[in-house]
Amino acid sequence: MKDILVTGAGGYIGSVLVPKLLRKGYKVKALDRYFFGTDKLPNHENLQVIQEDTRRMKPEYFAGIDAVIDLVAVSNDPSGELFKKATNEINYISRVNTACLAKWLGVKQYILPSSCSLYGFQDSETIVDETSPTYPITVYAKANEKAEQHILPLADERFTVTILRQATVFGYSPRMRFDLAINGMTYGAWKNGVIPLMRDGSQWRPFVHVEDTTDVMCMLLEADPVLINGQILNVGSNSNNYQLGKLAQEIANTLPKEVQIEWYGDPDYRSYRVSFDKIEKLLGWKAKWSGAEGAKEIFDKLASGELTKSEQTITLDWYKELVKWQRIIKSVEMYGGILDL
Template structure:
């Protein structure tokens, strides 16, 4: 192994799991622009979610394996792994609770152990601020209590717990606790909060609120997430080894009703509307970004909700988005997975039946 592998600025070859997804398809071009040779690992479950205003899904070499089937041999020669592949939201956890733990928790540890055995020096894990769960109105940092309210959040907490003991001088895992994602991507999602509010506003004129609007959420643009991965690859290992970092801007904590108001001011002729069963949501957290700003001084998110809402509005308008598009399987991960199981293209353990699509 070269002596400079894993040191700041020396990352040359990186594996990105989940590289064809919402975040991965934005991350790969950012890494490539920095001179990194990227290989992906994805079984392409969401090929229906192509979104032309977001650009093309990057065409890079793909191992094409389920992450549960990776071996150390698959990971030999890489300088870093960015681990994104996961069941990616709370409703998926309700669909198959055991699978959320199997893929998001046990699958993460499996990939990390393969990377460590293969001599990969850096492992960047996409964790989540949902780890904090029911934190209330006070500002919370990485020392705050972890109180996840969903199977998704619990899987991320357990993955962090079991990754930390793997850290040593030759293996540097780091946990990026991302705020709630938003923004335009080549593989779009409309089942996350700001994206969903914009889609509702554009297609129906209604900004549909599923809660009373009081919960706090930090948010982060998908492009800033990509830049955070790059920063974590290039940071001094001693500053990040075995550490968790909230990835957001402290000032980008919003109550859901504030996001709804931003959408109302962005999408013409739209108005806020509360669902009949809208009520309090106990998932509420405001997070501080002070730790990552100190550990990785060159990284700071660039986007805010106002700019992001404008980008989203222009994109859905260009795509001529319809209700059927964003409410159906095309852009909702749960609906797509349920359909793939019904079509016998996924088995009950969410393993591909047949060849992985190109």
């Protein structure tokens, strides 16, 4: 049995990964601020929940740990642009610090889930792979790139480091997000019969289901270190490289109701197609989920009432709400309380 430290464990990906690790027999330390609550994780004898900020990591968190999966991040572009300082501190500096602590304290393996957004803008004919130049545009992407650049050189024969450049993630999670492209399209289709789509729909984007990317993380824990050490792997599938307009139409054709596409905003210039040949050849892994299948999964959960939209399902809205209430509480709190002192 391996002991795994997962940072960002209560987030969109973490709340899928942690139960999967527990089912596989791992012991898990699940570390997070838990902005979205601790109720997204199951009660389990092999789960230790640690409420902590990764900017304040302590050596004792690494005691007995065999591998770290460093999911923590301010996790989308709008949040990154509003909280620039925190994004740089969390997505870059804290993850470098975690990797260095892990190596110093004898942890054997470190996995950095990064992002294909590092590839930024590419022309429509280019398909990028792990050796291609990166052109990060946003604060989020730039912080991921800096984390990669400082963490990958830590790899050696005693410390296995693997970087996963994930495609845009979609699919159902206990900590649901409707601010992700396919998830947001599906909610609009279910709620109003309308898929909202940023102009002009010609931009390319790769996608990966949350179950697929967490499967890869589990696979890396069992992989031969010689195969994966010092490697950067794009995580997704060639068939899930979509032009967003065509993706929206495919989703509309799949869902069991009449759906229209509604355009909004200025053209989105982030456009990139990604090759996923390396991960398929190196690990023999292939993604199981298509974009349309993920949309149908979410649609069915919305239709059944199992899934609902709330302020917590839009990451930036929830961060803003927490900041608002922090100001309100600080302005009236005295002696450690409000009414009860």
